[in-house]
Amino acid sequence: MEALSWRPGMIKFFVAALSVSLVLTGCGGTNGESETSGANAEDATSTANPENTASADNTASTDSGEKVTLEFWGWGGKFQTDYTKIVLSEFEKKHPNIKVKYIPEQGIEKLTTLIAGGTPPDVAILDRFMTGAWAAKGSLESLTPYLETDSEVSADDYYPSVWAEANYKGELFAMPFGTDNRAMYYNKTLMKEAGLDPEKPPTTVSELDAAAEKIFKKTGSGYEQVGFIPWMNQGFLYTQGWNFGGEWAKGEELTPNDPQIVKALEWMAGYAKKYDMAKINKFNDVMGKTGINPFWTGKVGFVYDGNWILNDLTSNAKVKPTFEWGVAPMPAEDGQTQTTWAGGWSWAMPKGAKHPKEAWELLKFIGGYEGTLLWGKRADAGNDITAMPQVNEELKMTEKPQLKVFVDLMEIAHTRPVTPAGQKLWDESFKASDAALNGKGEPKKLLDEAKKNVDSELKKLTAK
Incomplete structure (x- = not known):
């Protein structure tokens, strides 16, 4: 989180009730995303031919000749048009046996329902901040088994904090897509x-x-x-x-x-x-x-x-x-080191994806070097930052004086804790801030209460 781009009315302090929408819209408004979606429920629940369900091993089947259709959930509107043309079309050229069916995403609740019903898309956009919560409740497929046998993807290719935010308890659950700070x-x-x-x-x-x-x-x-x-x-x-x-x-x-x-x-x-x-x-x-x-x-x-x-x-x-x-860089409290915090999006494989091997091929393309570079060099990329230092260097981002400040900070950026109670922690921080700013409590007492509420939520979420 998106980092959020400024909108009229947002300059007042945000109340806690707004924090859910902050998380769902993510950070920054970067990467050309659109918050609109136009698919109907019938499109969202359609599945490819069940005969094409992948076998249990993690070996990609891109040369088998087997025709597979992957369901892909992403933002609608201009993003859908541009991303399909710039990135997904190139993936299909390299993988002629894989067809990508683009479905404009319809929100977290719909995705949750599809996962519960066993009919999720193969790949979906996800606020990277939500990785821990979704992984903890078993809504995402672990990507670590693929990572262990695929040398094309390495943690070293990404900013440390961005990669860490896509992991939960030592396992990778999402491929980073863009970042900001x-x-x-x-x-x-x-x-x-x-x-x-x-x-x-x-x-x-x-x-x-x-x-x-x-x-x-x-x-x-x-x-x-x-x-x-x-x-x-x-x-x-x-x-x-x-x-x-x-x-x-x-x-x-x-x-x-x-x-x-x-x-x-x-x-x-x-x-x-x-x-x-x-x-x-x-x-x-x-x-x-x-x-x-x-x-x-x-x-x-x-x-x-x-x-x-x-x-x-x-x-x-x-x-x-x-x-x-x-x-x-933002000023730091006297004696502390100047820093920043980053947010962004990711691509994930929902639990129960019908074609996991092919979905991994798509994930490592769009979240890896090729897909990231293709999207990063689009004509209207503006001042968006990618999650990969090498790509940002190739795009000569540091030649823009103002943007250079942000790019240089990425190596030391913080990210919000990867935890099942991430949403609760976010909400409680808003609640405490709102009260303190309006003279409705002392900061220490308010944050002690926040700690108590967060601990209670975490205990509930992690109970066996």
Whole structure:
């Protein structure tokens, strides 16, 4: 998670009830995905000829002459058209005995129903963040048996955190598809006007606090411009927790009340109190009416956001910055190391796939070097980042100064814990943040309660 791209109205702090949609829509809005789907239920449940069911061994049957049709669930709309033409058509050329039937996905509930009924697609798109939860409940086929006998796929070909997010308890359950991460966008013009050096963005939280204070400008009962709002855009507690050196998990234990995460929430709540939550919300309401990311209005000094908003510069006619700006790693709490966190999507083989051998052939193509490069070099790839360093290097991504910041951070990026209770941890972090920012509880007590709730959920999910 998608990393999510900014949408009007999202600049206010997200309440916990919205977190489910955050996970289901994933991160960043990258890789050209569409959130629309147009298949009907009849298409979604159709299966290939049962005579073609693969044998139990993992040896690919691509040269046997046996004709197999794979059901493939992906995003609909423009993504379906482009991905079929650019990637899937090339796979079919290399595997003339395999036909790919594209079915626009119809949501998590539908996929769950098909898996339970024994009629799932052979390959499906999945928020990589959900890998642990789906693997734990037995909804995905392990890819490790194929990986062990196939030298074409190696963990070394992917960013460490991205590969780890696709694994659960030592087994691979998904092939990474694209990635994204977060950095700090800063307004050089506002910095200059505030007497700050626009070529020296803050690198520590204390430096950020001092710079932001100089940029806040009141107007009547609100703000004309703001220096920084910790929870704006991608400033989730997850983000700030890592920036403060916190850890959301230690082994299999989930630790939302890690002392450094508590400290991060105390810092966020400090902004809400110092700059008045009501005034900040009023400013956010005004920004929401612009229909664009608040940073592009020129009224925000610093904001944490993803590489995908660079695409606004070419895809959104309203975005025409009239100010100087830059991108830098997010500041870390004093004494900590600057970092980031990554999200993204994956391709998985649902439990009960009818043609596992052929499905693996498709998975290793679309999630491997060939498919990743084909999709990465499409004409409208913009500032999307692939999950494979070699491909990003071949595409010369680091030659784009702003994008280089994000690409360079991928080697040290965090990902959310791979756990059956990942959704609960995400929800609880929102719940605690919302309460703390609105003065409805002390950060430590709120996060201790989050820990209690997460532990209870994890125990329930892992009970034999």
